[in-house]
Amino acid sequence: MNKTQLQRIQLLTGAPAEVQSMTLSDWERIGGSKHPVLGDCIELRQESLLVVRVSAAELQVLRIHSALTPLEQELLKWAIQPSQQRPQGGSSDSERQARRLGEWIDQSLSLGEMRAEVPERFELGGRLFDGMIPFLLHSEQQAEEREPSYAELEKVLRSFISDEMMLIPIREREWLVLGSDRLLAEVEGAEEDIVDHDVTKEALHSLATGLHQMVTEEWGGECHVAVDLPMIPSESLVQTVATLRDTMYLGRKFHAGLHVHLPWMVHLERLLSGIPEGTRLRFMEEMAARPDLFTEPETISTLDAFFAMDCNVSETAKKLFIHRNTLLYRLDKLKQETGLDVRSFNDAVLVRIMLLLYKVTKRK
Amino acid sequence: MAGVRLEHVYKKYPGADKASVTDFNLDIQDKEFLVLVGPSGCGKSTTLRMIAGLEEISEGKLYIGDRVVNDVAPKDRDIAMVFQSYALYPHMNVYQNMAFGLKLRKFRKDEIDRRVREAARTLEIEHLLDRKPKALSGGQRQRVALGRAIVREPQVFLMDEPLSNLDAKLRTQMRANISKLMKRLETTCIYVTHDQTEAMTMGDRIVVMKDGFIQQAATPEELYNHPVNLFVAGFIGAPAMNFITGQLVEAGGAVHFKATGVDVEVPEGKAKALRAKGYVGREVIMGVRPEDIHEEPVFIEASPKSIINANIEVSENLGHEMFLYLNGLGKDNVIARVDGRSGLQEGQNVKLAIDMNKIHVFDLDTELNILEN
Numbered sequence: 001m002n003k004t005q006l007q008r009i010q011l012l013t014g015a016p017a018e019v020q021s022m023t024l025s026d027w028e029r030i031g032g033s034k035h036p037v038l039g040d041c042i043e044l045r046q047e048s049l050l051v052v053r054v055s056a057a058e059l060q061v062l063r064i065h066s067a068l069t070p071l072e073q074e075l076l077k078w079a080i081q082p083s084q085q086r087p088q089g090g091s092s093d094s095e096r097q098a099r100r101l102g103e104w105i106d107q108s109l110s111l112g113e114m115r116a117e118v119p120e121r122f123e124l125g126g127r128l129f130d131g132m133i134p135f136l137l138h139s140e141q142q143a144e145e146r147e148p149s150y151a152e153l154e155k156v157l158r159s160f161i162s163d164e165m166m167l168i169p170i171r172e173r174e175w176l177v178l179g180s181d182r183l184l185a186e187v188e189g190a191e192e193d194i195v196d197h198d199v200t201k202e203a204l205h206s207l208a209t210g211l212h213q214m215v216t217e218e219w220g221g222e223c224h225v226a227v228d229l230p231m232i233p234s235e236s237l238v239q240t241v242a243t244l245r246d247t248m249y250l251g252r253k254f255h256a257g258l259h260v261h262l263p264w265m266v267h268l269e270r271l272l273s274g275i276p277e278g279t280r281l282r283f284m285e286e287m288a289a290r291p292d293l294f295t296e297p298e299t300i301s302t303l304d305a306f307f308a309m310d311c312n313v314s315e316t317a318k319k320l321f322i323h324r325n326t327l328l329y330r331l332d333k334l335k336q337e338t339g340l341d342v343r344s345f346n347d348a349v350l351v352r353i354m355l356l357l358y359k360v361t362k363r364k
Numbered sequence: 365m366a367g368v369r370l371e372h373v374y375k376k377y378p379g380a381d382k383a384s385v386t387d388f389n390l391d392i393q394d395k396e397f398l399v400l401v402g403p404s405g406c407g408k409s410t411t412l413r414m415i416a417g418l419e420e421i422s423e424g425k426l427y428i429g430d431r432v433v434n435d436v437a438p439k440d441r442d443i444a445m446v447f448q449s450y451a452l453y454p455h456m457n458v459y460q461n462m463a464f465g466l467k468l469r470k471f472r473k474d475e476i477d478r479r480v481r482e483a484a485r486t487l488e489i490e491h492l493l494d495r496k497p498k499a500l501s502g503g504q505r506q507r508v509a510l511g512r513a514i515v516r517e518p519q520v521f522l523m524d525e526p527l528s529n530l531d532a533k534l535r536t537q538m539r540a541n542i543s544k545l546m547k548r549l550e551t552t553c554i555y556v557t558h559d560q561t562e563a564m565t566m567g568d569r570i571v572v573m574k575d576g577f578i579q580q581a582a583t584p585e586e587l588y589n590h591p592v593n594l595f596v597a598g599f600i601g602a603p604a605m606n607f608i609t610g611q612l613v614e615a616g617g618a619v620h621f622k623a624t625g626v627d628v629e630v631p632e633g634k635a636k637a638l639r640a641k642g643y644v645g646r647e648v649i650m651g652v653r654p655e656d657i658h659e660e661p662v663f664i665e666a667s668p669k670s671i672i673n674a675n676i677e678v679s680e681n682l683g684h685e686m687f688l689y690l691n692g693l694g695k696d697n698v699i700a701r702v703d704g705r706s707g708l709q710e711g712q713n714v715k716l717a718i719d720m721n722k723i724h725v726f727d728l729d730t731e732l733n734i735l736e737n
Binding site: 021022023025058156160183186187188203207210212213214216217219220221298301 | 404417418419438439449453454496497
């Protein structure tokens with residue numbers, strides 16, 4: 001938001017206003033939604049907070065030092081929408097259909113109607129009845145003016161995936177991309193469909209990674225991608241978007257450096273996320289006799305690699321480019337300092353949980 | 365082609381206590397191969413990502429050529445990136461992978477074909493053009509990722525640990541390939557690695573980073589021979605430089621460095637500087653590279669004022685050279701790199717001599733190299 005826009009808002013509302021940064025967790029703490037979007041508003045004592053930009057870890061919030069009426073909130077929300085996000089007079093039929101479908105998905109999600117079937121009015125050329133791979137794409141573009149058009153993104157994705165794809169805008173900078181499940185066979189270079197579950201997951205992971213790389217390099221900068229197993233959109237579209245959104249939320253919360261998120265990789269994270277904060281903090285206090293335990297980047301990277309390599313010492317050492325004995329020394333040091341030996345199953349479980357919880361609490 | 369300039373660049377993440385990158389100033393010349401190196405968390409990848417446009421610059425200016433690109437989208441910066449996780453497009457064959465970016469930019473078909481085939485020839489992957497990524501080895505995939513960057517003919521290449529996923533043998537091979545390739549392409553390249561061997565062998569210039577700050581930016585030789593502080597001295601070189609804490613004392617008209625098991629005379633040139641800076645009588649850290657500790661009788665005979673006696677705790681013979689882990693010199697083990705045919709053995713007491721012209725002296729508090737600052 002530039003200075004002129006800010007001045008106009010001050011003039012219209014008759015109150016001082018400023019734009020400030022806020023972390024997602026701070027937003028959640030003051031009563032904001034878990035997945036804030038452009039235009040979300042919170043009323044505090046004699047001031048109103050309105051989200052004007054959403055990025056990976058932070059929000060830009062317009063703080064207006066007066067209470068806003070619901071009508072003023074709606075008007076402001078409309079005013080801050082980038083012009084490309086507003087339905088265009090010249091948009092194509094498919095774009096209008098896709099936008100309406102996106103609105104229906106978002107509405108169903110807000111109402112908690114996860115099993116809602118896609119109404120017949122959304123025909124979309126019968127594409128909702130084919131097996132489709134669902135990708136959720138969240139762009140992390142930095143400047144408002146870079147918000148791209150639907151047509152631009154659709155064209156890029158058609159080149160990348162195939163003409164048999166659908167692009168459904170759901171929220172600000174959030175799109176559902178449906179690609180034909182025939183892509184999986186193309187990944188394998190085989191004619192027949194993939195039946196092995198693990199091979200399918202691996203192929204989906206590489207497709208999502210490729211999509212992330214393509215969007216990052218060739219289109220609009222950093223983004224996050226979540227992917228799920230193929231599904232029939234007419235039957236489970238809402239549920240799928242809910243799963244992908246949740247997966248992306250958990251992935252970003254627990255694994256800050258990752259940009260590709262997979263539902264089958266965040267089971268433990270989902271469980272931990274559901275534990276009330278008080279209980280989590282108590283657990284951390286009880287377990288971590290040494291609160292500084294995970295403050296050393298070396299300890300964290302060592303443990304991350306150790307768990308990623310299924311607690312295999314040789315493979316972990318190889319991955320970290322260190323000698324096996326160096327790794328054993330680090331693990332012994334950890335045991336000495338905490339009494340927890342990650343080479344034993346029970347202790348490994350505890351340390352893994354502590355590590356995940358620490359990453360979340362540290363970010364707060 | 366273009367140079368890259370960073371002026372007072374900072375990166376601070378929301379909610380973080382301190383900046384991840386602080387006051388980064390660097391002028392990267394056109395066609396230069398610059399390596400950013402440092403331990404995990406030092407800010408090198410963040411710096412590269414800011415240049416790529418994948419991270420917002422909190423403060424400062426970034427120039428590519430003469431243009432400020434702080435607010436330019438990554439795809440419009442005329443750069444090409446190669447990352448550690450070289451994600452190829454799995455449903456496309458090698459040719460399509462390399463051609464995709466050009467196709468998006470609406471290049472003519474014959475131009476795309478020319479560029480792809482030329483890059484494939486350079487990278488020796490012409491025979492793989494019809495294959496899908498799944499049918500390629502790790503090294504071949506990495507070459508395709510490089511090919512995808514090369515066909516763009518960008519002003520600047522950005523590489524973030526591109527060899528980390530390869531095994532040691534392949535890494536050495538690819539290291540040489542990339543160096544050769546960049547010389548041939550004559551394009552500016554900014555390369556991030558945590559591996560000091562990679563940095564030393566590939567870079568025209570190396571920037572050593574720690575805790576978000578540039579520690580030193582210099583040629584590999586300069587960094588190795590004239591480190592500005594204890595961190596750079598310890599980071600560059602394998603095995604690392606030995607550090608012995610001791611005292612500088614004036615004795616018999618000369619300056620001596622004294623520590624447990626060590627009493628050596630500092631050459632006059634260095635002694636003069638130490639006297640002038642008021643370090644005589646104070647505790648300092650002496651830095652000695654393993655190869656500057658000698659076992660050859662001729663050297664020992666010629667260096668009576670720098671002789672040390674130690675016990676060999678462990679010896680590692682690599683054939684052409686041998687590492688001796690010595691006891692009794694200062695508080696920690698001191699490592700000497702000697703001839704593999706010296707015949708020295710574990711448990712043996714040994715007489716050695718330090719090449720005092722090559723020593724470094726560091727301030728105990730500031731950790732700065734007293735003789736280089």
